[in-house]
Amino acid sequence: MTKVDGIGLGYSYHLPTAGWGLKLRNSLSQFSDLFSEFNKYIAPAYHHDRCERSVQMRLYTMHKREFVMVFIAFFGCLGLGIFIGMAGPPITSTTEIDGKSLLTKDNRTHSTNNEIATGPFTMRSPAMTTYCQQMWLIAKLSTDNNDDEILDKSFQISISIEGLTVDHKPVTVIDRFLDYTHYIITVNFYDLEGFHQRYSIKELKFYFKTYNPAFTQIEIWFRFIFLMATFFITCWFAHTLKKYAIFDWSIEQKWMSILLPLLLFYNNPVFPMTFLINSWIPGMIDALAQATFLSALLLPFFR
Known part of the structure; x- marks a missing residue:
């Protein structure tokens, strides 16, 4: 406040000039407001409520017993595969x-x-x-x-x-x-x-x-079994999420919708054609499908 000569009360007010700190704080505040507009498109942090932002996955509502059953089923299938590999014919x-x-x-x-x-x-x-x-x-x-x-x-x-x-x-x-x-x-x-x-x-x-021809026959049957299992799981997954808009899917659900079709090609529906026709095309399709699935599976680790 300073005294001014002339008409009036003789006093006037001068607002303080804004410093660099205040300008930077205002800029960050504006950027924060803009950032919050895109908040729903970004992967959630630990304090975000994911259930309100995307379709809730069954993983978040599983009980301890269900987790135990999933692990038992996984290790049971793994043990069965190891047993078949050890008891089966040599490669x-x-x-x-x-x-x-x-x-x-x-x-x-x-x-x-x-x-x-x-x-x-x-x-x-x-x-x-x-x-x-x-x-x-x-x-x-x-x-x-x-x-x-x-x-x-x-x-x-x-x-x-x-x-x-x-x-x-x-x-x-x-x-x-x-x-x-x-x-x-x-x-x-x-x-x-x-x-x-x-x-x-x-x-x-x-x-x-x-x-070994016996091993080749087992390989054909295993590929067919996994192909059918993947097909049914893909259909069930698509049927479960078809009532929700893709915009509401979580990043895991979107990525799974890509991996499941690639897994179908990984099991190669045309693999038996390798033994029926003398062509390089079935072998090329098999190698390309396997490389594509493995690349997509490992892609998130290189982000």
Whole structure:
């Protein structure tokens, strides 16, 4: 308050000028008001009442007994899966062939002959079906070297594959599918003669390895069972929430509505087509569906 000369009471009031602190406080207050308008679109904090903001999930109203039953059911299914995996057939099937038995009679008893280091080794595969899915040929050689020396030798291999028709006629294989019951495979080694002369290759084993057909059948049935279970759960989930607007769904419910359809494709309804047609399309669909579901499942951890 200051005294002013002239007409009037002689006094006037001057309001204090606003400082930076007051201006900043006013700006924050305005921003808070604007922020509160979008408050219902943002994930709730611990003090927010979620039940009034979105569709209430069954998880928030479950009792202790129901929680216990859910965990018992989960671990029961997990234990059942582990038991089936341990009691079921092995994933792969392996057939062993002695490489020396593929040589001529004179060379079987003379391991110093270079033929064991070169070949050719011509062998017939075990009976194959489409349930075998893939076929691997593995070679393992042993030497007379008894010390702990580590050997590193580079060499070349040539392999020719022919399929046997119903008339037992060899046909050159040009695709990657198991179209024939038996295959004739010829293997040749190159640049192993000097290695054999120094370390003496005493044993050579070939292994035909494929997926176990019994395991493939179990895989088909398991995929079908999980596919049907996922389909019914998806339908039940959609029926439960269809009476509510999507705007009122919680973020978990919205994310679950995306994961369930992806889980349907993860179980791959066209998986049996892999064994019925010789095409790369079913395999590509299966790999793409699995990669998409796993990426969507792990996406929230990378936010």
